[in-house]
Amino acid sequence: MASTELSQSQNFSMAKNNGRSRPRGFLSDGVIFCGGALVAFLVVWAFWSFFSPSPSPTPSFSTSSFRLPQGSDTSAAAAPSTSCADDPPEPNFYDDPELSYRIDAPPVKNWDEKRREWLKQHPALAAGVENRILMVTGSQAKPCKNPIGDYLLLKFFKNKVDYSRRHGIDIFYNNVLFQPKMFSFWAKTPTVKAAMLAHPEAEWIWWVDSDAAFTDMDFELPLDRYKAHNLVIHGWPNLIYEKKSVFLMRNCQWAMDFMDVWAQMGPQAPEYDKWGEIQRTTFKDKLFPESDDQSGLVYLLLKEKEKWGDKIYVESEYYFEGYWMEIVGKFDNITRKYMEIEKGVGGALRRRHAEKVSESYGRVWEEYLKEAGYGRESWRRPFITHFTGCQPCSGDHNQMYSGQTCFDAMQKALTFADNQVLRNYGFVHPDLLDPSTVDPLPFDYPA
Numbered sequence: 001m002a003s004t005e006l007s008q009s010q011n012f013s014m015a016k017n018n019g020r021s022r023p024r025g026f027l028s029d030g031v032i033f034c035g036g037a038l039v040a041f042l043v044v045w046a047f048w049s050f051f052s053p054s055p056s057p058t059p060s061f062s063t064s065s066f067r068l069p070q071g072s073d074t075s076a077a078a079a080p081s082t083s084c085a086d087d088p089p090e091p092n093f094y095d096d097p098e099l100s101y102r103i104d105a106p107p108v109k110n111w112d113e114k115r116r117e118w119l120k121q122h123p124a125l126a127a128g129v130e131n132r133i134l135m136v137t138g139s140q141a142k143p144c145k146n147p148i149g150d151y152l153l154l155k156f157f158k159n160k161v162d163y164s165r166r167h168g169i170d171i172f173y174n175n176v177l178f179q180p181k182m183f184s185f186w187a188k189t190p191t192v193k194a195a196m197l198a199h200p201e202a203e204w205i206w207w208v209d210s211d212a213a214f215t216d217m218d219f220e221l222p223l224d225r226y227k228a229h230n231l232v233i234h235g236w237p238n239l240i241y242e243k244k245s246v247f248l249m250r251n252c253q254w255a256m257d258f259m260d261v262w263a264q265m266g267p268q269a270p271e272y273d274k275w276g277e278i279q280r281t282t283f284k285d286k287l288f289p290e291s292d293d294q295s296g297l298v299y300l301l302l303k304e305k306e307k308w309g310d311k312i313y314v315e316s317e318y319y320f321e322g323y324w325m326e327i328v329g330k331f332d333n334i335t336r337k338y339m340e341i342e343k344g345v346g347g348a349l350r351r352r353h354a355e356k357v358s359e360s361y362g363r364v365w366e367e368y369l370k371e372a373g374y375g376r377e378s379w380r381r382p383f384i385t386h387f388t389g390c391q392p393c394s395g396d397h398n399q400m401y402s403g404q405t406c407f408d409a410m411q412k413a414l415t416f417a418d419n420q421v422l423r424n425y426g427f428v429h430p431d432l433l434d435p436s437t438v439d440p441l442p443f444d445y446p447a
């Protein structure tokens with residue numbers, strides 16, 4: 001997953017790995033097969049449950065363990081399973097009645113051990129675990145107030161599904177508040193905790209806000225760089241306080257503890273008001289009096305550096321997430337620049353290929369993007385563009401700009417991203433502001 005060209009950048013800490021142990025030594029190609037099998041299973045399952053009126057599982061799967069309880073037949077168990085879908089009958093942390101998925105329950109204890117034990121029971125999923133990512137995102141349970149809000153959210157979701165499919169990442173889109181009092185931006189912590197427990201096979205949980213779009217479909221997270229850290233957030237130098245919409249959290253005990261402390265600042269907690277005051281006195285530019293997750297995160301990063309800060313990596317080299325206002329105007333120039341390179345270089349850059357192998361072509365591209373650099377001054381495609389202030393679902397956008405400006409910017413970013421996807425399907429949108437028109441791509445385009 002890691003692109004090694006990226007040099008080690010401003011590292012918020014010099015901390016060493018705290019001995020947090022990750023299972024190793026199961027490396028095999030099995031994981032690729034399993035990923036595909038799992039997706040196929042989910043697709044079949046989704047279709048099946050859609051069309052079948054009575055929820056009784058069909059025996060079309062040879063493994064017994066994925067069936068619903070009434071059909072249970074545990075004969076296939078005993079030996080460690082070699083299929084991703086198998087769940088051996090030996091007890092694991094899921095069988096502990098005390099285990100709680102809720103954020104307002106005490107944090108899970110000995111999570112690293114429990115996870116390791118679970119992975120031992122599931123060798124097919126333990127293979128390749130260190131680079132496995134689950135993307136987590138979501139939006140509200142009810143229809144958006146903005147009449148085109150749900151249209152936009154669907155497009156933002158499609159964009160994340162596209163990125164995830166190209167990189168073998170699973171995705172969970174949540175539509176409910178797991179802690180009803182943790183509204184809006186607070187909703188991520190309860191969701192991430194539950195996702196960690198639901199996905200012991202994932203080493204990283206990647207939270208991405210619903211209004212953030214992948215604008216570089218090829219870029220891969222440089223996971224190697226984050227080896228000694230448990231949480232990755234974005235922050236340009238001197239701008240650590242900018243709004244965070246994306247974070248990468250390691251699925252480990254540290255994260256369980258961190259989220260517990262972080263969530264204590266939330267509206268469901270008795271100390272909510274106190275935290276509002278603390279944040280207000282700490283961050284003079286805080287816009288509203290209530291405690292918010294953003295200020296809480298930065299508070300822990302700066303004020304409890306010994307305890308938490310050392311394990312938090314502040315990524316400032318590339319657009320781990322970027323502000324749309326400084327990005328959207330550059331899309332046309334970026335498109336032109338990439339096109340020039342394709343015209344000049346030809347070869348692998350212009351070769352048609354299956355979407356499944358797109359990652360390897362992304363790595364070929366890296367060769368020609370070196371001189372672009374990363375970040376604000378770069379003509380490289382920004383990795384993630386965040387539409388802070390546009391509020392696509394409610395429509396209550398920041399009054400600094402018009403709703404139309406926001407809408408056009410979102411449309412443009414999403415079409416810009418879609419063009420990178422459609423390339424593998426043989427089409428292109430000629431106009432970034434017109435999402436409905438596509439042209440077929442001739443052979444050897446853009447020769």
Ligand SMILES: *[C@@H]1O[C@H](CO)[C@@H](O)[C@H](O)[C@H]1NC(C)=O
Nearest residue numbers: 328329330331332333334336
């Ligand atoms: C796009 O490129 C042109 C020509 O190089 C330049 O004049 C212009 O400022 C660029 N636009 C942006 C938004 O960067």
